[in-house]
Amino acid sequence: MSLRLLIISLAFSASIVCMSQEADSQEQAQQDSLAVTEADDFVTASILVTTPSDVLYSCVGHASLRMQCPHHNLDMVYTYESEPVTDRVLTFLKGDLNMGMTAVPTERVLADYASEGRGITEYVVNIPLEKRKQLWQYLDGKVEEGMNLPYDYLNRGCVLGCLRAIRDAVLPDTISFGEWDEKFVNKTRRTLLGDRIGDFPWARFFIFTIAGTEADQACAVMDKVVVPLDLIEVLQKATFNGKALIGEPKELVVKTIDIAQGGWATPVA
Incomplete structure:
Protein backbone atom coordinates (compact mmCIF):
# COMPACT_ATOMS: atom_id res chain seq x y z
CA MET A 1 0.00 0.00 0.00
CA ALA A 39 -36.63 8.67 38.62
CA ASP A 40 -39.42 7.82 41.05
CA ASP A 41 -39.34 11.28 42.63
CA PHE A 42 -39.45 13.09 39.27
CA VAL A 43 -43.04 14.01 40.15
CA THR A 44 -44.44 13.84 43.68
CA ALA A 45 -48.02 14.31 44.89
CA SER A 46 -49.40 15.07 48.33
CA ILE A 47 -52.53 16.24 50.09
CA LEU A 48 -52.41 19.40 52.19
CA VAL A 49 -54.91 19.83 55.02
CA THR A 50 -55.26 23.29 56.53
CA THR A 51 -56.72 23.86 59.99
CA PRO A 52 -60.05 25.71 60.37
CA SER A 53 -60.44 29.45 60.76
CA ASP A 54 -63.25 31.55 62.20
CA VAL A 55 -64.31 32.58 58.69
CA LEU A 56 -67.54 30.96 57.53
CA TYR A 57 -66.31 29.24 54.38
CA SER A 58 -63.25 27.74 56.08
CA CYS A 59 -64.66 26.84 59.49
CA VAL A 60 -64.04 23.12 58.84
CA GLY A 61 -60.59 23.62 57.29
CA HIS A 62 -59.39 23.20 53.74
CA ALA A 63 -57.92 20.47 51.53
CA SER A 64 -55.73 20.82 48.44
CA LEU A 65 -53.28 18.85 46.30
CA ARG A 66 -49.58 19.68 46.06
CA MET A 67 -47.65 18.65 42.93
CA GLN A 68 -43.86 18.90 42.70
CA CYS A 69 -41.24 18.31 40.01
CA PRO A 70 -37.85 19.03 41.63
CA HIS A 71 -36.01 18.46 38.33
CA HIS A 72 -37.80 21.47 36.79
CA ASN A 73 -38.15 23.39 40.08
CA LEU A 74 -41.97 23.24 39.97
CA ASP A 75 -44.04 23.25 43.17
CA MET A 76 -47.76 24.10 42.91
CA VAL A 77 -50.90 23.72 45.00
CA TYR A 78 -54.17 22.87 43.25
CA THR A 79 -57.57 23.39 44.82
CA TYR A 80 -61.17 24.24 44.04
CA GLU A 81 -61.88 27.82 45.05
CA SER A 82 -64.85 30.15 44.74
CA GLU A 83 -64.80 33.68 43.43
CA PRO A 84 -63.94 36.25 46.14
CA VAL A 85 -66.60 36.24 48.87
CA THR A 86 -65.76 39.53 50.57
CA ASP A 87 -68.59 42.09 50.12
CA ARG A 88 -70.63 39.45 48.27
CA VAL A 89 -72.13 37.55 51.19
CA LEU A 90 -75.67 37.40 49.79
CA THR A 91 -74.39 36.20 46.43
CA PHE A 92 -72.41 33.53 48.25
CA LEU A 93 -75.42 32.42 50.31
CA LYS A 94 -77.63 32.22 47.22
CA GLY A 95 -75.06 29.99 45.56
CA ASP A 96 -74.59 32.43 42.68
CA LEU A 97 -70.80 32.62 42.87
CA ASN A 98 -68.69 30.62 40.45
CA MET A 99 -65.89 28.26 41.37
CA GLY A 100 -63.11 26.35 39.66
CA MET A 101 -59.70 24.74 40.02
CA THR A 102 -56.81 27.10 40.72
CA ALA A 103 -53.04 26.60 40.81
CA VAL A 104 -50.88 28.65 43.18
CA PRO A 105 -47.15 28.39 44.00
CA THR A 106 -46.76 26.38 47.21
CA GLU A 107 -44.45 28.97 48.78
CA ARG A 108 -47.22 31.56 48.55
CA VAL A 109 -49.85 29.18 49.97
CA LEU A 110 -47.69 28.32 52.97
CA ALA A 111 -46.93 31.98 53.64
CA ASP A 112 -50.59 33.04 53.37
CA TYR A 113 -51.85 30.42 55.82
CA ALA A 114 -48.95 31.04 58.19
CA SER A 115 -49.89 34.73 58.29
CA GLU A 116 -53.42 33.69 59.32
CA GLY A 117 -52.07 31.48 62.09
CA ARG A 118 -53.46 28.34 60.46
CA GLY A 119 -51.53 25.08 60.37
CA ILE A 120 -50.87 22.85 57.35
CA THR A 121 -50.24 19.11 57.40
CA GLU A 122 -48.99 17.18 54.37
CA TYR A 123 -49.70 13.55 53.41
CA VAL A 124 -47.75 12.02 50.50
CA VAL A 125 -49.94 10.22 47.94
CA ASN A 126 -48.42 6.79 47.28
CA ILE A 127 -49.30 6.07 43.66
CA PRO A 128 -46.87 5.10 40.84
CA LEU A 129 -44.97 7.78 38.93
CA GLU A 130 -47.11 7.43 35.79
CA LYS A 131 -50.26 7.89 37.87
CA ARG A 132 -48.77 10.99 39.49
CA LYS A 133 -48.10 12.40 36.02
CA GLN A 134 -51.70 11.64 35.07
CA LEU A 135 -52.88 13.39 38.23
CA TRP A 136 -50.91 16.53 37.32
CA GLN A 137 -52.32 16.51 33.79
CA TYR A 138 -55.82 16.06 35.21
CA LEU A 139 -55.39 19.05 37.53
CA ASP A 140 -53.95 21.26 34.80
CA GLY A 141 -56.94 20.35 32.63
CA LYS A 142 -59.31 21.46 35.38
CA VAL A 143 -57.47 24.76 35.75
CA GLU A 144 -57.82 25.38 32.00
CA GLU A 145 -61.60 25.00 32.32
CA GLY A 146 -61.65 28.24 34.33
CA MET A 147 -63.99 29.52 37.04
CA ASN A 148 -67.14 28.43 35.27
CA LEU A 149 -68.83 26.10 37.76
CA PRO A 150 -71.67 27.29 40.02
CA TYR A 151 -70.51 27.27 43.64
CA ASP A 152 -71.54 23.98 45.26
CA TYR A 153 -69.77 23.01 48.47
CA LEU A 154 -71.60 19.71 48.89
CA ASN A 155 -70.89 18.37 45.42
CA ARG A 156 -67.77 20.24 44.28
CA GLY A 157 -66.00 21.34 47.45
CA CYS A 158 -62.27 21.16 48.07
CA VAL A 159 -62.46 17.72 49.69
CA LEU A 160 -64.41 15.98 46.95
CA GLY A 161 -62.22 17.77 44.41
CA CYS A 162 -59.11 16.11 45.89
CA LEU A 163 -60.74 12.72 46.31
CA ARG A 164 -62.13 12.57 42.78
CA ALA A 165 -58.89 13.83 41.25
CA ILE A 166 -56.90 10.98 42.81
CA ARG A 167 -59.59 8.45 41.95
CA ASP A 168 -59.74 9.53 38.30
CA ALA A 169 -55.95 9.82 37.94
CA VAL A 170 -55.37 6.12 38.65
CA LEU A 171 -57.95 4.88 36.13
CA PRO A 172 -58.37 2.26 34.75
CA ASP A 173 -57.00 0.97 38.08
CA THR A 174 -59.01 1.51 41.25
CA ILE A 175 -58.41 2.54 44.84
CA SER A 176 -59.55 0.14 47.55
CA PHE A 177 -61.33 2.03 50.33
CA GLY A 178 -61.99 -1.08 52.37
CA GLU A 179 -64.98 -1.13 54.68
CA TRP A 180 -66.54 2.29 55.14
CA ASP A 181 -67.03 3.54 58.67
CA GLU A 182 -70.60 3.23 59.90
CA LYS A 183 -71.03 7.00 60.13
CA PHE A 184 -70.56 7.42 56.37
CA VAL A 185 -73.07 4.67 55.70
CA ASN A 186 -75.78 5.80 58.09
CA LYS A 187 -75.40 9.56 58.57
CA THR A 188 -76.49 12.32 56.21
CA ARG A 189 -74.11 14.97 54.93
CA ARG A 190 -75.84 17.51 57.19
CA THR A 191 -75.08 15.43 60.27
CA LEU A 192 -71.48 14.76 59.20
CA LEU A 193 -70.93 18.48 58.61
CA GLY A 194 -72.52 19.34 61.94
CA ASP A 195 -70.24 16.91 63.74
CA ARG A 196 -67.18 18.69 62.35
CA ILE A 197 -68.34 22.31 62.60
CA GLY A 198 -68.54 22.15 66.37
CA ASP A 199 -70.21 24.77 68.53
CA PHE A 200 -70.42 27.63 66.03
CA PRO A 201 -74.11 28.65 65.73
CA TRP A 202 -73.45 31.24 63.01
CA ALA A 203 -71.48 28.80 60.89
CA ARG A 204 -74.07 26.08 61.37
CA PHE A 205 -76.89 28.39 60.33
CA PHE A 206 -75.24 29.67 57.16
CA ILE A 207 -73.68 26.40 56.00
CA PHE A 208 -76.92 24.51 56.48
CA THR A 209 -78.75 27.30 54.65
CA ILE A 210 -76.35 26.96 51.71
CA ALA A 211 -76.60 23.18 51.74
CA GLY A 212 -80.40 23.22 51.77
CA THR A 213 -82.46 20.05 51.84
CA GLU A 214 -79.94 18.29 49.58
CA ALA A 215 -77.75 17.77 52.64
CA ASP A 216 -80.41 15.39 53.99
CA GLN A 217 -80.80 13.36 50.80
CA ALA A 218 -79.25 9.95 50.19
CA CYS A 219 -76.09 9.83 48.07
CA ALA A 220 -73.11 7.60 47.33
CA VAL A 221 -71.00 6.90 50.40
CA MET A 222 -67.90 8.51 48.87
CA ASP A 223 -69.85 11.71 48.18
CA LYS A 224 -70.42 12.10 51.93
CA VAL A 225 -66.73 12.88 52.41
CA VAL A 226 -66.96 16.67 52.41
CA VAL A 227 -64.78 17.68 55.39
CA PRO A 228 -60.94 17.61 55.36
CA LEU A 229 -60.63 15.55 58.55
CA ASP A 230 -63.04 12.97 57.13
CA LEU A 231 -60.99 12.89 53.93
CA ILE A 232 -57.84 11.95 55.82
CA GLU A 233 -59.72 9.41 57.92
CA VAL A 234 -60.93 7.69 54.75
CA LEU A 235 -57.62 7.85 52.87
CA GLN A 236 -55.63 6.48 55.81
CA LYS A 237 -57.63 3.26 55.44
CA ALA A 238 -57.37 3.19 51.64
CA THR A 239 -54.85 1.19 49.59
CA PHE A 240 -53.62 1.16 46.00
CA ASN A 241 -51.97 -1.95 44.59
CA GLY A 242 -51.87 -3.36 48.11
CA LYS A 243 -50.00 -0.38 49.59
CA ALA A 244 -51.19 2.43 51.85
CA LEU A 245 -52.58 5.24 49.69
CA ILE A 246 -51.16 8.08 51.80
CA GLY A 247 -48.09 8.45 53.98
CA GLU A 248 -47.60 9.64 57.53
CA PRO A 249 -48.52 13.25 58.39
CA LYS A 250 -45.83 15.91 58.10
CA GLU A 251 -46.38 19.33 59.63
CA LEU A 252 -45.45 22.08 57.18
CA VAL A 253 -46.89 25.08 59.02
CA VAL A 254 -47.46 25.20 62.76
CA LYS A 255 -50.87 26.44 63.89
CA THR A 256 -50.56 29.53 66.09
CA ILE A 257 -54.23 30.45 66.52
CA ASP A 258 -56.94 28.34 68.16
CA ILE A 259 -60.56 28.90 67.20
CA ALA A 260 -62.65 29.36 70.33
CA GLN A 261 -65.71 27.12 70.54
CA GLY A 262 -69.11 28.62 71.23
CA GLY A 263 -68.49 31.71 69.10
CA TRP A 264 -70.26 33.07 66.07
CA ALA A 265 -67.86 32.51 63.21
CA THR A 266 -67.16 35.53 61.03
CA PRO A 267 -69.29 35.36 57.84
CA VAL A 268 -66.44 36.37 55.53
CA ALA A 269 -62.83 37.48 55.72
Whole structure:
Protein backbone atom coordinates (compact mmCIF):
# COMPACT_ATOMS: atom_id res chain seq x y z
CA MET A 1 0.00 0.00 0.00
CA SER A 2 1.33 3.43 -0.89
CA LEU A 3 2.00 5.98 1.80
CA ARG A 4 -0.82 8.16 0.42
CA LEU A 5 -3.38 5.33 0.63
CA LEU A 6 -2.15 4.43 4.12
CA ILE A 7 -2.66 8.00 5.33
CA ILE A 8 -6.17 8.10 3.80
CA SER A 9 -7.03 4.76 5.39
CA LEU A 10 -5.83 5.86 8.82
CA ALA A 11 -7.72 9.15 8.54
CA PHE A 12 -10.91 7.31 7.58
CA SER A 13 -10.52 4.90 10.50
CA ALA A 14 -9.99 7.79 12.90
CA SER A 15 -13.11 9.47 11.53
CA ILE A 16 -15.16 6.30 12.10
CA VAL A 17 -13.85 6.04 15.67
CA CYS A 18 -14.75 9.69 16.37
CA MET A 19 -18.25 9.22 14.91
CA SER A 20 -18.73 6.09 16.99
CA GLN A 21 -17.57 7.87 20.16
CA GLU A 22 -19.86 10.81 19.42
CA ALA A 23 -22.81 8.46 18.87
CA ASP A 24 -22.01 6.67 22.13
CA SER A 25 -21.80 10.01 23.92
CA GLN A 26 -25.18 11.12 22.53
CA GLU A 27 -26.77 7.79 23.44
CA GLN A 28 -25.38 8.04 26.97
CA ALA A 29 -26.71 11.60 27.28
CA GLN A 30 -30.14 10.40 26.18
CA GLN A 31 -29.99 7.55 28.67
CA ASP A 32 -28.94 9.94 31.44
CA SER A 33 -31.82 12.25 30.55
CA LEU A 34 -34.24 9.34 30.49
CA ALA A 35 -32.94 8.17 33.84
CA VAL A 36 -33.70 11.60 35.30
CA THR A 37 -37.23 11.72 33.90
CA GLU A 38 -37.91 8.18 35.07
CA ALA A 39 -36.63 8.67 38.62
CA ASP A 40 -39.42 7.82 41.05
CA ASP A 41 -39.34 11.28 42.63
CA PHE A 42 -39.45 13.09 39.27
CA VAL A 43 -43.04 14.01 40.15
CA THR A 44 -44.44 13.84 43.68
CA ALA A 45 -48.02 14.31 44.89
CA SER A 46 -49.40 15.07 48.33
CA ILE A 47 -52.53 16.24 50.09
CA LEU A 48 -52.41 19.40 52.19
CA VAL A 49 -54.91 19.83 55.02
CA THR A 50 -55.26 23.29 56.53
CA THR A 51 -56.72 23.86 59.99
CA PRO A 52 -60.05 25.71 60.37
CA SER A 53 -60.44 29.45 60.76
CA ASP A 54 -63.25 31.55 62.20
CA VAL A 55 -64.31 32.58 58.69
CA LEU A 56 -67.54 30.96 57.53
CA TYR A 57 -66.31 29.24 54.38
CA SER A 58 -63.25 27.74 56.08
CA CYS A 59 -64.66 26.84 59.49
CA VAL A 60 -64.04 23.12 58.84
CA GLY A 61 -60.59 23.62 57.29
CA HIS A 62 -59.39 23.20 53.74
CA ALA A 63 -57.92 20.47 51.53
CA SER A 64 -55.73 20.82 48.44
CA LEU A 65 -53.28 18.85 46.30
CA ARG A 66 -49.58 19.68 46.06
CA MET A 67 -47.65 18.65 42.93
CA GLN A 68 -43.86 18.90 42.70
CA CYS A 69 -41.24 18.31 40.01
CA PRO A 70 -37.85 19.03 41.63
CA HIS A 71 -36.01 18.46 38.33
CA HIS A 72 -37.80 21.47 36.79
CA ASN A 73 -38.15 23.39 40.08
CA LEU A 74 -41.97 23.24 39.97
CA ASP A 75 -44.04 23.25 43.17
CA MET A 76 -47.76 24.10 42.91
CA VAL A 77 -50.90 23.72 45.00
CA TYR A 78 -54.17 22.87 43.25
CA THR A 79 -57.57 23.39 44.82
CA TYR A 80 -61.17 24.24 44.04
CA GLU A 81 -61.88 27.82 45.05
CA SER A 82 -64.85 30.15 44.74
CA GLU A 83 -64.80 33.68 43.43
CA PRO A 84 -63.94 36.25 46.14
CA VAL A 85 -66.60 36.24 48.87
CA THR A 86 -65.76 39.53 50.57
CA ASP A 87 -68.59 42.09 50.12
CA ARG A 88 -70.63 39.45 48.27
CA VAL A 89 -72.13 37.55 51.19
CA LEU A 90 -75.67 37.40 49.79
CA THR A 91 -74.39 36.20 46.43
CA PHE A 92 -72.41 33.53 48.25
CA LEU A 93 -75.42 32.42 50.31
CA LYS A 94 -77.63 32.22 47.22
CA GLY A 95 -75.06 29.99 45.56
CA ASP A 96 -74.59 32.43 42.68
CA LEU A 97 -70.80 32.62 42.87
CA ASN A 98 -68.69 30.62 40.45
CA MET A 99 -65.89 28.26 41.37
CA GLY A 100 -63.11 26.35 39.66
CA MET A 101 -59.70 24.74 40.02
CA THR A 102 -56.81 27.10 40.72
CA ALA A 103 -53.04 26.60 40.81
CA VAL A 104 -50.88 28.65 43.18
CA PRO A 105 -47.15 28.39 44.00
CA THR A 106 -46.76 26.38 47.21
CA GLU A 107 -44.45 28.97 48.78
CA ARG A 108 -47.22 31.56 48.55
CA VAL A 109 -49.85 29.18 49.97
CA LEU A 110 -47.69 28.32 52.97
CA ALA A 111 -46.93 31.98 53.64
CA ASP A 112 -50.59 33.04 53.37
CA TYR A 113 -51.85 30.42 55.82
CA ALA A 114 -48.95 31.04 58.19
CA SER A 115 -49.89 34.73 58.29
CA GLU A 116 -53.42 33.69 59.32
CA GLY A 117 -52.07 31.48 62.09
CA ARG A 118 -53.46 28.34 60.46
CA GLY A 119 -51.53 25.08 60.37
CA ILE A 120 -50.87 22.85 57.35
CA THR A 121 -50.24 19.11 57.40
CA GLU A 122 -48.99 17.18 54.37
CA TYR A 123 -49.70 13.55 53.41
CA VAL A 124 -47.75 12.02 50.50
CA VAL A 125 -49.94 10.22 47.94
CA ASN A 126 -48.42 6.79 47.28
CA ILE A 127 -49.30 6.07 43.66
CA PRO A 128 -46.87 5.10 40.84
CA LEU A 129 -44.97 7.78 38.93
CA GLU A 130 -47.11 7.43 35.79
CA LYS A 131 -50.26 7.89 37.87
CA ARG A 132 -48.77 10.99 39.49
CA LYS A 133 -48.10 12.40 36.02
CA GLN A 134 -51.70 11.64 35.07
CA LEU A 135 -52.88 13.39 38.23
CA TRP A 136 -50.91 16.53 37.32
CA GLN A 137 -52.32 16.51 33.79
CA TYR A 138 -55.82 16.06 35.21
CA LEU A 139 -55.39 19.05 37.53
CA ASP A 140 -53.95 21.26 34.80
CA GLY A 141 -56.94 20.35 32.63
CA LYS A 142 -59.31 21.46 35.38
CA VAL A 143 -57.47 24.76 35.75
CA GLU A 144 -57.82 25.38 32.00
CA GLU A 145 -61.60 25.00 32.32
CA GLY A 146 -61.65 28.24 34.33
CA MET A 147 -63.99 29.52 37.04
CA ASN A 148 -67.14 28.43 35.27
CA LEU A 149 -68.83 26.10 37.76
CA PRO A 150 -71.67 27.29 40.02
CA TYR A 151 -70.51 27.27 43.64
CA ASP A 152 -71.54 23.98 45.26
CA TYR A 153 -69.77 23.01 48.47
CA LEU A 154 -71.60 19.71 48.89
CA ASN A 155 -70.89 18.37 45.42
CA ARG A 156 -67.77 20.24 44.28
CA GLY A 157 -66.00 21.34 47.45
CA CYS A 158 -62.27 21.16 48.07
CA VAL A 159 -62.46 17.72 49.69
CA LEU A 160 -64.41 15.98 46.95
CA GLY A 161 -62.22 17.77 44.41
CA CYS A 162 -59.11 16.11 45.89
CA LEU A 163 -60.74 12.72 46.31
CA ARG A 164 -62.13 12.57 42.78
CA ALA A 165 -58.89 13.83 41.25
CA ILE A 166 -56.90 10.98 42.81
CA ARG A 167 -59.59 8.45 41.95
CA ASP A 168 -59.74 9.53 38.30
CA ALA A 169 -55.95 9.82 37.94
CA VAL A 170 -55.37 6.12 38.65
CA LEU A 171 -57.95 4.88 36.13
CA PRO A 172 -58.37 2.26 34.75
CA ASP A 173 -57.00 0.97 38.08
CA THR A 174 -59.01 1.51 41.25
CA ILE A 175 -58.41 2.54 44.84
CA SER A 176 -59.55 0.14 47.55
CA PHE A 177 -61.33 2.03 50.33
CA GLY A 178 -61.99 -1.08 52.37
CA GLU A 179 -64.98 -1.13 54.68
CA TRP A 180 -66.54 2.29 55.14
CA ASP A 181 -67.03 3.54 58.67
CA GLU A 182 -70.60 3.23 59.90
CA LYS A 183 -71.03 7.00 60.13
CA PHE A 184 -70.56 7.42 56.37
CA VAL A 185 -73.07 4.67 55.70
CA ASN A 186 -75.78 5.80 58.09
CA LYS A 187 -75.40 9.56 58.57
CA THR A 188 -76.49 12.32 56.21
CA ARG A 189 -74.11 14.97 54.93
CA ARG A 190 -75.84 17.51 57.19
CA THR A 191 -75.08 15.43 60.27
CA LEU A 192 -71.48 14.76 59.20
CA LEU A 193 -70.93 18.48 58.61
CA GLY A 194 -72.52 19.34 61.94
CA ASP A 195 -70.24 16.91 63.74
CA ARG A 196 -67.18 18.69 62.35
CA ILE A 197 -68.34 22.31 62.60
CA GLY A 198 -68.54 22.15 66.37
CA ASP A 199 -70.21 24.77 68.53
CA PHE A 200 -70.42 27.63 66.03
CA PRO A 201 -74.11 28.65 65.73
CA TRP A 202 -73.45 31.24 63.01
CA ALA A 203 -71.48 28.80 60.89
CA ARG A 204 -74.07 26.08 61.37
CA PHE A 205 -76.89 28.39 60.33
CA PHE A 206 -75.24 29.67 57.16
CA ILE A 207 -73.68 26.40 56.00
CA PHE A 208 -76.92 24.51 56.48
CA THR A 209 -78.75 27.30 54.65
CA ILE A 210 -76.35 26.96 51.71
CA ALA A 211 -76.60 23.18 51.74
CA GLY A 212 -80.40 23.22 51.77
CA THR A 213 -82.46 20.05 51.84
CA GLU A 214 -79.94 18.29 49.58
CA ALA A 215 -77.75 17.77 52.64
CA ASP A 216 -80.41 15.39 53.99
CA GLN A 217 -80.80 13.36 50.80
CA ALA A 218 -79.25 9.95 50.19
CA CYS A 219 -76.09 9.83 48.07
CA ALA A 220 -73.11 7.60 47.33
CA VAL A 221 -71.00 6.90 50.40
CA MET A 222 -67.90 8.51 48.87
CA ASP A 223 -69.85 11.71 48.18
CA LYS A 224 -70.42 12.10 51.93
CA VAL A 225 -66.73 12.88 52.41
CA VAL A 226 -66.96 16.67 52.41
CA VAL A 227 -64.78 17.68 55.39
CA PRO A 228 -60.94 17.61 55.36
CA LEU A 229 -60.63 15.55 58.55
CA ASP A 230 -63.04 12.97 57.13
CA LEU A 231 -60.99 12.89 53.93
CA ILE A 232 -57.84 11.95 55.82
CA GLU A 233 -59.72 9.41 57.92
CA VAL A 234 -60.93 7.69 54.75
CA LEU A 235 -57.62 7.85 52.87
CA GLN A 236 -55.63 6.48 55.81
CA LYS A 237 -57.63 3.26 55.44
CA ALA A 238 -57.37 3.19 51.64
CA THR A 239 -54.85 1.19 49.59
CA PHE A 240 -53.62 1.16 46.00
CA ASN A 241 -51.97 -1.95 44.59
CA GLY A 242 -51.87 -3.36 48.11
CA LYS A 243 -50.00 -0.38 49.59
CA ALA A 244 -51.19 2.43 51.85
CA LEU A 245 -52.58 5.24 49.69
CA ILE A 246 -51.16 8.08 51.80
CA GLY A 247 -48.09 8.45 53.98
CA GLU A 248 -47.60 9.64 57.53
CA PRO A 249 -48.52 13.25 58.39
CA LYS A 250 -45.83 15.91 58.10
CA GLU A 251 -46.38 19.33 59.63
CA LEU A 252 -45.45 22.08 57.18
CA VAL A 253 -46.89 25.08 59.02
CA VAL A 254 -47.46 25.20 62.76
CA LYS A 255 -50.87 26.44 63.89
CA THR A 256 -50.56 29.53 66.09
CA ILE A 257 -54.23 30.45 66.52
CA ASP A 258 -56.94 28.34 68.16
CA ILE A 259 -60.56 28.90 67.20
CA ALA A 260 -62.65 29.36 70.33
CA GLN A 261 -65.71 27.12 70.54
CA GLY A 262 -69.11 28.62 71.23
CA GLY A 263 -68.49 31.71 69.10
CA TRP A 264 -70.26 33.07 66.07
CA ALA A 265 -67.86 32.51 63.21
CA THR A 266 -67.16 35.53 61.03
CA PRO A 267 -69.29 35.36 57.84
CA VAL A 268 -66.44 36.37 55.53
CA ALA A 269 -62.83 37.48 55.72
